[in-house]
Amino acid sequence: xxxxQQAAPTTVSDAADFFTLGAPIADTKAPADASVPTRWEERKxxxxxVNPANRRKIKVxxxxxxxxxxxxxxxxxxxxxxVESFCYQDSPRRAHSIAAQGGINAAKNYRNDGDSVxxxxxxxxxxxxxRSRESNSxxxxxxxxxxxxxxxxxxxxxxxxxxxLLDNRSFGGVQVSRTFYARGQTGQQLLIGAYQALERQVAAxxxxxxxxxxxxxxxxxxxxxxxxxxxxxxxxxxxxxxxETHLGDAVVLxxxxxxxxxxxxxxxxxxxxxxxxxxxxxxxxxxxxxxTQIHPTCIPVSGENQSxxxxxxxxxxxxxxxxxxxxxxDCAKDPREIPEEDRDYYLERIYPxxxxxxxxxxASRQAKYMCDDGRGVGPxxxxxxxxxxxxxxxxxxxxGRDAVEAKYGNLFDMYAQITAENPYEVPMRVYPAVHxxxxxxxxxxxxxxxxxxxxxxxxxxxxxxxxxRLGASALMQxxxxxxxxxxxxxxxxxxxxxxxxDESHPAVVEAKKSVEERINHFLxxxxxxxxxxxxxxxxxLMWEYCGxxxxxxxxxxxxxxxxxxxxxxxxxxKVLGTNESLNQSLERAGRVADFFExxxxxxxxxxxxxxxxxxxxxxxxxxxxGEAERIDSxxxxxxxxxxxxxxxxxxxxxxxxxxxxxxxxxxxSYK
Amino acid sequence: MKIxxxxxxxxxxxxxxxxxxxxxDGVSEDMSFLEMLDLLNENLNEQGEDPVxxxxxCREGICGxxxxxxxxxxxxxxxxxxxxxxxxxxxxxxxxxxxxxxADPFPVLKDLIVDRSAFDRIIQSGGYISVxxxxxxxANNLPVEKAKADRAFDMxxxxxxxxxVAACPNGSASLxxxxxxxxxxxxPQGQPERDIRVxxxxxxxxxxxxxxxxxxxxxxAACPKEIPLDVISQLNxxxxxxxxxxx
Numbered sequence: 001x002x003x004x005q006q007a008a009p010t011t012v013s014d015a016a017d018f019f020t021l022g023a024p025i026a027d028t029k030a031p032a033d034a035s036v037p038t039r040w041e042e043r044k045x046x047x048x049x050v051n052p053a054n055r056r057k058i059k060v061x062x063x064x065x066x067x068x069x070x071x072x073x074x075x076x077x078x079x080x081x082x083v084e085s086f087c088y089q090d091s092p093r094r095a096h097s098i099a100a101q102g103g104i105n106a107a108k109n110y111r112n113d114g115d116s117v118x119x120x121x122x123x124x125x126x127x128x129x130x131r132s133r134e135s136n137s138x139x140x141x142x143x144x145x146x147x148x149x150x151x152x153x154x155x156x157x158x159x160x161x162x163x164x165l166l167d168n169r170s171f172g173g174v175q176v177s178r179t180f181y182a183r184g185q186t187g188q189q190l191l192i193g194a195y196q197a198l199e200r201q202v203a204a205x206x207x208x209x210x211x212x213x214x215x216x217x218x219x220x221x222x223x224x225x226x227x228x229x230x231x232x233x234x235x236x237x238x239x240x241x242x243x244e245t246h247l248g249d250a251v252v253l254x255x256x257x258x259x260x261x262x263x264x265x266x267x268x269x270x271x272x273x274x275x276x277x278x279x280x281x282x283x284x285x286x287x288x289x290x291x292t293q294i295h296p297t298c299i300p301v302s303g304e305n306q307s308x309x310x311x312x313x314x315x316x317x318x319x320x321x322x323x324x325x326x327x328x329x330d331c332a333k334d335p336r337e338i339p340e341e342d343r344d345y346y347l348e349r350i351y352p353x354x355x356x357x358x359x360x361x362x363a364s365r366q367a368k369y370m371c372d373d374g375r376g377v378g379p380x381x382x383x384x385x386x387x388x389x390x391x392x393x394x395x396x397x398x399x400g401r402d403a404v405e406a407k408y409g410n411l412f413d414m415y416a417q418i419t420a421e422n423p424y425e426v427p428m429r430v431y432p433a434v435h436x437x438x439x440x441x442x443x444x445x446x447x448x449x450x451x452x453x454x455x456x457x458x459x460x461x462x463x464x465x466x467x468x469r470l471g472a473s474a475l476m477q478x479x480x481x482x483x484x485x486x487x488x489x490x491x492x493x494x495x496x497x498x499x500x501x502d503e504s505h506p507a508v509v510e511a512k513k514s515v516e517e518r519i520n521h522f523l524x525x526x527x528x529x530x531x532x533x534x535x536x537x538x539x540x541l542m543w544e545y546c547g548x549x550x551x552x553x554x555x556x557x558x559x560x561x562x563x564x565x566x567x568x569x570x571x572x573x574k575v576l577g578t579n580e581s582l583n584q585s586l587e588r589a590g591r592v593a594d595f596f597e598x599x600x601x602x603x604x605x606x607x608x609x610x611x612x613x614x615x616x617x618x619x620x621x622x623x624x625x626g627e628a629e630r631i632d633s634x635x636x637x638x639x640x641x642x643x644x645x646x647x648x649x650x651x652x653x654x655x656x657x658x659x660x661x662x663x664x665x666x667x668x669s670y671k
Numbered sequence: 672m673k674i675x676x677x678x679x680x681x682x683x684x685x686x687x688x689x690x691x692x693x694x695x696d697g698v699s700e701d702m703s704f705l706e707m708l709d710l711l712n713e714n715l716n717e718q719g720e721d722p723v724x725x726x727x728x729c730r731e732g733i734c735g736x737x738x739x740x741x742x743x744x745x746x747x748x749x750x751x752x753x754x755x756x757x758x759x760x761x762x763x764x765x766x767x768x769x770x771x772x773x774a775d776p777f778p779v780l781k782d783l784i785v786d787r788s789a790f791d792r793i794i795q796s797g798g799y800i801s802v803x804x805x806x807x808x809x810a811n812n813l814p815v816e817k818a819k820a821d822r823a824f825d826m827x828x829x830x831x832x833x834x835x836v837a838a839c840p841n842g843s844a845s846l847x848x849x850x851x852x853x854x855x856x857x858x859p860q861g862q863p864e865r866d867i868r869v870x871x872x873x874x875x876x877x878x879x880x881x882x883x884x885x886x887x888x889x890x891x892a893a894c895p896k897e898i899p900l901d902v903i904s905q906l907n908x909x910x911x912x913x914x915x916x917x918x
Contacts, residue, residue, distance in 0.1 A: 089736065090788070091787065092791070093831055094736050152860070155860050164816055200795070266731075417732075418757070530716045576720075581682065
């Protein structure tokens with residue numbers, strides 16, 4: 001790492017009491033002397049290669065089997081490496097990428113509507129509110145077209161036109177049609193493609209899958225120069241409870257996002273931060289943890305026993321119109337009886353150029369304001385109606401119910417199933433919910449963290465999406481990282497020889513011991529409160545104070561409350577059963593323990609970033625008309641946080657300065 | 672609502688299980704079936720009793736993790752997954768019987784959780800198109816008739832949950848197998864390996880101990896993704912064609 005110019009803070013950080021400032025950090029892998037559009041070609045041209053005969057002697061550990069993990073596993077297996085693949089689910093096919101509905105972007109320009117790699121890159125950087133790394137975002141756009149080719153060849157059944165060619169639709173935040181889709185199940189179809197490619201390698205003998213195994217620790221060693229390297233992982237067999245050691249020449253974390261820190265989110269029940277957090281505690285920096293995406297169109301919360309939230313694809317905003325009543329007294333009425341002139345199509349009114357297709361953060365925040373203003377719809381929860389209408393009456397009148405059903409049928413069915421309301425007849429009710437995190441482990445251009453040999457792919461890393469992700473870009477990033485980036489960059493690392501360790505090494509012994517002690521603690525605490533009740537309480541704090549709108553006062557209070565709750569959790573949690581059997585409470589206890597530490601860091605990061613950008617909205621930093629106000633002079637950097645140590649030790653902030661050469665940095669406007 | 676549950680409890684794969692009765696109060700009709708079990712588990716935890724182990728993950732009907740025989744029907748009374756089943760499908764005072772999938776190739780691991788790795792091994796035996804990363808041609812060089820693409824998609828919506836096996840009196844996985852054969856067989860990309868794929872996958876299916884199909888149709892009726900029974904005809908047709916080709 002070389003020193004770079006550090007953004008000079010002109011004011012004291014709001015979070016000054018909670019961290020210490022460390023040395024700046026920089027990405028040293030993107031070829032700086034090449035122009036942004038030529039960097040990836042340049043990097044590939046000079047990356048070191050591994051002789052095919054040597055690859056079978058090299059072991060790569062991959063944790064997670066979503067799009068990034070399965071794609072990387074399949075590709076590295078095809079190349080001839082020994083791949084050990086881990087997932088907590090009972091099959092690699094069930095990773096949560098499967099739930100992505102809407103689509104995947106690619107700069108194919110099949111519609112001849114002016115799309116190009118540059119435009120996808122531009123949209124990604126602008127959509128990310130100039131808080132992503134330019135080199136990474138460009139590469140993402142650059143490899144996007146190859147992803148579609150690869151998936152079609154695997155037999156992914158994308159939607160097609162009558163001429164037999166691929167169909168596209170448009171998504172929020174852009175003015176071209178570049179989204180490829182498979183009805184409302186694009187993530188499922190892409191994941192099954194990657195899963196089948198992975199299973200093909202299992203049959204070929206290059207990949208070994210370990211299902212129902214959860215990573216609980218990263219094994220690292222430190223050399224004489226103080227450089228930390230990843231050497232393997234400790235996992236728990238979730239059926240037998242056996243604690244296993246797996247050593248390898250490189251470790252890839254493709255473990256997804258940490259949205260479940262909010263308890264209610266659109267993530268799967270098992271989605272967690274533990275693998276990433278354990279790596280963080282072993283030295284890997286956490287990048288921009290406060291950047292969370294609140295998706296505007298989810299089914300509103302219906303009651304206190306709710307375990308998760310369900311997304312309605314953003315693609316619905318192509319044809320559905322969002323509105324609330326103009327008058328508060330109309331909120332409890334049947335929406336069909338509210339006349340046109342009494343409806344406020346607020347996104348079309350405020351943002352005439354983009355209308356209902358504004359980016360997610362803007363659509364979400366406006367929905368919150370409408371409901372805060374007392375014009376929300378649906379049942380009252382805690383005294384407020386939290387919902388807005390997403391209305392399909394116009395499109396049904398224009399193209400007919402059959403055409404709408406062909407395009408969105410499964411989404412409408414899903415909505416009807418959950419709410420017992422028919423969206424063909426009554427407008428859907430939607431409200432924002434936590435959906436995705438742009439933050440994640442810090443990586444360089446090679447997707448390698450500051451811990452050598454530890455690579456991070458997909459949602460688990462921080463790199464490509466900045467402070468806000470555009471729709472249909474998560475699938476793109478997962479597959480780009482797994483199929484087309486990691487296989488090159490990891491080879492560059494593996495081409496050099498690295499010291500191998502065996503199970504008697506003190507680093508392995510220590511890692512295993514710490515896992516066993518933690519498990520033992522949970523099982524012997526004999527407290528009075530369930531894991532879920534702590535998780536709910538934490539989630540409530542995070543949503544209240546580190547959700548759609550954040551303030552100095554709220555975040556400071558949240559940090560204090562999280563610390564209290566965490567201390568109580570360690571003393572008073574109740575986990576029954578034993579380690580030596582399938583024990584779901586035990587699994588959750590470990591995950592929630594890590595969510596506490598993550599939640600605290602998210603609040604510290606949000607407190608420090610006294611600007612509004614993308615999904616991070618600080619009430620103190622807004623324009624006179626209520627739009628997000630970025631402060632480039634102070635915050636044009638990636639916040640890479642180093643673990644400070646157990647309680648009482650502050651995290652250390654390393655800043656990576658962001659500069660833009662291919663795109664001019666300007667205020668993001670969708671008006 | 673107040674309900675009574677009869678639930679299969681089995682501590683581990685080797686011990687014997689038994690049905691256990693639980694009364695549960697405070698159930699609301701907006702809860703999903705699994706949220707109702709969450710509530711039961713919170714109560715059991717409080718009473719110091721081991722919570723009921725059951726599988727679930729996405730809880731939006733797409734990952735295929737959840738299972739359960741509910742009153743003897745795979746995924747319960749609605750055509751959907753258990754996670755998308757809501758308590759409004761039941762009445763106050765109902766008694767509900769909850770069991771794991773019942774099939775030899777799906778051994779019980781604990782309570783309501785079974786091992787479905789046999790499905791992964793069936794896919795390993797040929798449920799893919801062999802194309803290495805980076806070797807794919809330009810996507811639009813290969814037009815696919817819309818009707819075929821749509822049918823391939825419909826069959827590819829299988830979530831691998833195993834309800835078809837649980838519902839079948841023979842414990843056959845023919846619907847699962849037929850869906851994959853039809854998905855890949857409808858597409859031009861799937862043609863080069865079409866014969867060998869069906870032969871190998873059927874062999875693996877039989878090797879895992881799944882039973883044969885006798886056209887009962889319970890599988891398709893239980894399928895939360897409504898995979899049609901005719902994929903089994905397609906499976907048999909493809910197998911016959913492959914054998915005629917000398918496989």
